[in-house]
Amino acid sequence: MPWRTGGLLLAVLVIVALPYMIMRGSSKESFQAGERVTRSAEVQALVYRIGGQTYAAESAIQHLLADDPSSHAESVAAGAESEIPGLLDELRRITADNPTQQHLVEQLSVAENGRLALMHQALQRFQHNDRAGAEQALKDADALFHVDEVANKVVAGASLALQQRREAARKQSDDSRLVLTLTSAAQLLMLMIVVVVSERQIGRRLRAEVRERQAVQRSQMILQAVREPIALLDHNLRSLLVNAAFSELYGVSEESRAEYLENIGQGAWADEVLLQRLRDVLLRDRELWDFELTQRTIDGVERHVVINARRLQQQDSDSPVLLLTVSDVTARALVEQQVKELNHQLENKVAQISDVNRELEAFSYSVSHDLRAPLRHITAFAQKLEDHLGEQADTTSRHYLGVVRDASHRMAQLIEDLLVFSRLGRGALRLQAVDMQALVEETCTLAESEVPGRSIVWRTDPLPTVVGDENMLRTVWQNLIGNAVKYTGQREIAHIDISVRHEDSGDHEFTVADDGAGFDMRYVDKLFGVFQRLHKASEFPGNGIGLANVRRIVMRHGGRVWAEGEPGQGARFHFTLSAIEPPPAGSV
Template sequence: MQDSVATSYVRWRLPLLISAVLLILLVPYLLVRLWSANSQEADRWVRHTHEVEAATHGLEALIREIDSLGLALANGTGAGTPRLRERLEAAIARIDPQLQALTLMSRDNPGQQVLIGRLQTLIERRVDVARRLAMGVEPARRADLVDELYGRYQVRDLFEDFLGNEQALLAERAAYADVQRSRVRWLSLAALLGQLALMGGVIYLLYRMEQRRSGSETELRRASERALAVVQTVREPIVLLDSAQRVLMQNAAFDELYAGEDSPIGPHARLEEIGTGAWRDPVIRQRLSDVLTRGRELWDYEHLQRTADGQSRTMLINARRMQLPDRDDDVVLMTVSDISAQKAAQQRIADLNRQLEGKVEQVTEVNRELEAFSYSVSHDLRAPLRHVAGFADKLSRHLGGQLDERGRHYLEVIGGSARRMSTLIDDLLVYSRLGRSALKLQAVDMQSLVEETRAVLDANRATDAEEAGGPAHRVEWKIAPLPILVADENMMRQLWLNLLGNAVKYSARREPAVVEVSHQPTDDGGHHFTVRDNGVGFDMDYAGKLFGVFQRLHKASDYPGTGIGLASVRRVLARHGGRIWAESEPDRGATFHFVLPPSQDAVIHQGSLNA
């Protein structure tokens, strides 16, 4: 949002400055011109009123002169009479022009025009009386004409009314002119103040623009310095080339790789002259030229070079065309990565893979031999064991009562050892199959497997108690809710059978025996299961032997078994990516913990089963 506002401000900055200059210069000029014209018009009307007054006074004086000349001619005799007559006629001749001029000057005032019309009529009558007086009449008649002149045809009142109207117009127009002049003065002052304010605003705006420009230049310089520092700090060689493949700029890593102490890379050095011939290959130079002329980007191009240190290196070259703000033509940005170590590592990996393939073939051969051995154990050894057990039993029945106590003991030992050997072979075969058979992953309900295993163990205890002729050993089961996981169901069944069977077996001397099964999720989404009993326990110093083949921590006479069950449990968990450990104290019971990793498929299958 701030960026858009700043961009809009920059775009409209010049038009705003131009508008401000126009406001400063043009608007005050137009306003002052307008009010000055109004003031000049008001002054013109004042002058016009003064001209009308002057014309009126001139006309009044002319009428007085005509009256005086008429009376003088009526009373006078002698040589001056012709001269007075000429003056009288000249004065009478000036009456009409002055009346017309006065009429023209007051044509915009209808009231004054009416007065001028009446005044013209009276003036004509007075002129006629003055002429008759000038022609000479009897004294009695002369007195009547004088009475008409200063009584009946009196014009003083009309002149006073006319002048009064003009004085009123003069006062009005003078007041209007004063108002216009005052307005012009105040407007000029306001325009001056406005110009000063606008000029101050423009100066402030220019100051802000200069600050912004200076700040932008400073920030641009800092950004350029930061970018240059980053480029110089990068350990990957970087170089800029122009169209002639001359060096415009390079970082320190490029100098270290291609510039020897005796031949530093100078400004505008040609690429083919750098690095003791590392760039003289025409193929790579043609590819760099294509980047600039044809717009072809160069990606992960491997090039074998001999650098300034004299070593042959495999370099990974990337190049693309770019535009610099201070140049009109395009340049090529090239980065160089030394992948000699990676190539050596790849070669080493290839060699190790070939060795691994040989080892895999050896392991495959060993597995085939183990399968043959398992087949031999399961078929070739079982027949002799069946013969030993069978013939021992037949010998016992054949001799019958002829056997003494020692003989019967020997035959029982032979039969028990044969049966134990058969059990041991079965457990070994199971252990072998757990490591070789493929996992058949599916949704496995751990709760159902535990309940199924519990039922099998309870049935076995009941059978053993019935054969011994005594009560069955009581076991209290505490089984928490267990989840559904994706696993191999047969292997998980084998796991629970071994763990719960051990818990029941080693708790046989406790009354009652308590076996607890619990579950809780791990922090990473896995599953942590716990099997706890209150049996004889074991010493933690020997915990490392628990999960080995044929490893036992108790006498076989006390607790029968082959020593393969926990080894099978560890192998099952290893096949599923899990692990197992145990915690115990002598006569304080044992706790076995095992963890299975998280599986997204387990969540999906569980959701589908619940649905």
């Protein structure tokens, strides 16, 4: 019999081809194992090379600080800055198949970039005759970015991977020998199976025919149970088989045969475009997907349906048949219409917001160019009027003129504060390494100098170096520390604490706490608004825009800001900054 001949040929093919395939697979896996071993060695070499260039650059700068003219620090540092990023990229490439190594390489990249940035800073400070600053930058690089520790982890991981890959290669060799032995046994077994199977094939075929008939019966049962209308049409679009759902929806009997589709459902299928598309499916074997149609079914309901069709080839006939399925999406169409209406409303709202933004920009322009000149005139003419009156001006006149000048100055300051707030949202971030400890010390000294005679007890944690815009972060500290000094003004001895903690997410959380006037938490939502104040101006001076500036700056650095307080018990202001690098600059 033909099937026996085919089975015998297959057995011979397996006996001959299987050993070849196994040997070829083993050779390929051995080659890959060798490549992985070589890659592990390359990882170690690259790490040593990166570390060597880093310490060569630092050593050159140290010699430069020691007045060694032969150090060539600038060229060595420039070489390290130009070559190390490329070496890190190469290290990422060859460890791409190892997530653990990739994570360590990213840590090494962060440490190297930070160390290079501080070395560059040290070189610049030395060039500006700031030898102490240069030495401090090198100390910061050594204290903040532990390249050795991360590099040792990378090398240790590469060594472990090297050992594991060698073990895997040896195991692969053993497995290959075992597989060849098992293959030989399997070949003998296959010959025996071919003989046995050839005798049983006839009985299996008979049983398969029985199962096929049973499967057809089950398929028909499933077809009738499906709630989605389904029809089988011949090459002339006449019905061969319909399920119960199709019969119920279009009023055609399940036993009916040879009824043209266009006559079914009282004209529900009389759409010429659809009929032509169905004929194309039969003639050109083009599947019809998601053809949307509105039909009035036999129950008189107008439905929105989606029609799909594909051609099937019959096993016992050369004529193809068409499988047609119908999905009732009336409810979905209604929802889509509602979504379209909501989107249209949303577009109108967006347009309105855009108009408001343009009006705000125009207002900002007017504030900066049109309102300042009248204010200057008011102030100047009030002064001229006072000078003109001279000794003839009584006390009331002088008081009125003083009120006019003070109000003009206050309005000018409000305008200036509003423009500063606007610029904070538009200007580009100038990212660099920022020493938060130095910023806080500078701000505390300035704030204390502005209130001579005050007794203030400061407590400051050691603060880290972050990546951000130095001028903007200086503004944050000036506002928060300035507020703490201002709102503790009624204390005989004020206590102000500045601390930092590391969140689980890896961000730095900075806190400025005082024991001053505090505030009611019911109004905390107003605290960071523009020109929002929770205390009277007669008690504590200010325009109410400082905390709005703080919020905008912190948000532009990818952080968040919040406050806690209690009347008479002080306040605590918190803000977070990324411990690595803030997100790309964008308007807030």
